[in-house]
Amino acid sequence: MAVSLTxxxxxxxxxxxxxxxxxxxxxxxxxxxxxxxxxxxxxxCTAVFVLTLLACAVALWRARQRQLITTSLPRRLPWLIxxxxxxxxxxxxxxxxxxxxxxxxxxxxxxxxxxxxxxxxRQWWWEAHYSDPIDGRRFVTANELHLPVGRxxxxxxxxxxxxxxxxxxxxxxxxxxxxxxxxxxxxxxxxAGLYRGQCAEFCGLEHAxxxxxxxxxxxxxxxxxxQHQARPAQAHDAGVSARGLAVFTExxxxxxxxxxxxxxxxxxxxDLPHLPSRSTLAAGILPNERGFxxxxxxxxxxxxxxxxxxxxxxxPQEMTxxxxxxxxx
Ligand code: CUA
Numbered sequence: 463m464a465v466s467l468t469x470x471x472x473x474x475x476x477x478x479x480x481x482x483x484x485x486x487x488x489x490x491x492x493x494x495x496x497x498x499x500x501x502x503x504x505x506x507c508t509a510v511f512v513l514t515l516l517a518c519a520v521a522l523w524r525a526r527q528r529q530l531i532t533t534s535l536p537r538r539l540p541w542l543i544x545x546x547x548x549x550x551x552x553x554x555x556x557x558x559x560x561x562x563x564x565x566x567x568x569x570x571x572x573x574x575x576x577x578x579x580x581x582x583x584r585q586w587w588w589e590a591h592y593s594d595p596i597d598g599r600r601f602v603t604a605n606e607l608h609l610p611v612g613r614x615x616x617x618x619x620x621x622x623x624x625x626x627x628x629x630x631x632x633x634x635x636x637x638x639x640x641x642x643x644x645x646x647x648x649x650x651x652x653x654a655g656l657y658r659g660q661c662a663e664f665c666g667l668e669h670a671x672x673x674x675x676x677x678x679x680x681x682x683x684x685x686x687x688x689q690h691q692a693r694p695a696q697a698h699d700a701g702v703s704a705r706g707l708a709v710f711t712e713x714x715x716x717x718x719x720x721x722x723x724x725x726x727x728x729x730x731x732x733d734l735p736h737l738p739s740r741s742t743l744a745a746g747i748l749p750n751e752r753g754f755x756x757x758x759x760x761x762x763x764x765x766x767x768x769x770x771x772x773x774x775x776x777x778p779q780e781m782t783x784x785x786x787x788x789x790x791x
Pocket of ligand 1: 583584586626627662663666668669670672
């Protein structure tokens with residue numbers, strides 16, 4: 463059963479309700495290493511806690527026996543203190559060693575023929591540039607990654623504005639995305655599933671609503687998806703295309719959103735080709751359905767206060783033409 467933590471603090475949208483977001487359900491070797499470290503730390507700290515309580519209980523019991531708490535200290539006290547300090551030092555050294563071993567293990571992932579993704583964080587969404595060294599496919603998508611199960615993935619991270627942090631708990635630990643500084647995450651998903659990631663560094667008003675969905679799927683399904691994404695987006699119906707593109711251009715959408723194969727050059731907002739293939743809108747806050755898309759276009763700020771996208775004020779027939787076009791891409 464999938465666990466949903468999203469409903470606690472943000473509206474869970476569509477597919478997100480079925481997405482895993484759990485550190486202790488690892489779906490790949492990196493997350494397994496982190497989960498092992500977590501269990502080791504919990505076990506050791508629990509042992510220390512229990513030993514400390516036992517020592518307190520024994521001390522109280524013995525003091526009651528003698529009814530002398532302050533005047534009679536056992537002669538073995540220096541010896542006991544020596545043991546306590548030694549054990550504490552050994553516990554800390556074990557935690558440090560486990561941490562170093564885990565950190566090294568996180569970087570060790572055979573990555574010949576890895577899939578490359580450049581993931582850029584923006585306020586408040588994710589842009590993903592795919593580049594596959596095996597089949598040469600390159601394409602851009604947003605807010606939803608598809609990964610082939612069993613294949614290493616190298617994700618290069620950067621930010622366009624402020625510091626963000628990527629956290630995919632089922633697949634890896636947190637890593638910051640800092641403007642002007644490159645960072646790299648290597649991971650592999652070994653279990654198919656839908657996993658929810660989240661920006662984990664406060665990055666402004668809509669920080670809490672900056673989710674990233676990861677769909678780990680069978681390599682054949684991934685190949686079909688990638689092939690579809692790499693194709694230029696074009697509505698099959700020329701009429702739908704012409705009417706929709708006219709609204710898209712006249713109302714300024716093209717200044718921020720790009721559609722490969724058209725003259726829409728925008729770089730400020732997510733690329734829109736193959737928008738229907740994404741399961742959510744607005745970085746995971748709305749299901750990708752016609753009604754929600756219309757509401758988003760009409761007044762995005764009423765749904766996600768901080769976004770730059772201004773209200774569109776379209777006539778009903780213009781909205782219909784635009785939705786038909788976007789849904790046909
Ligand atoms: Cu991006 Cu918090």
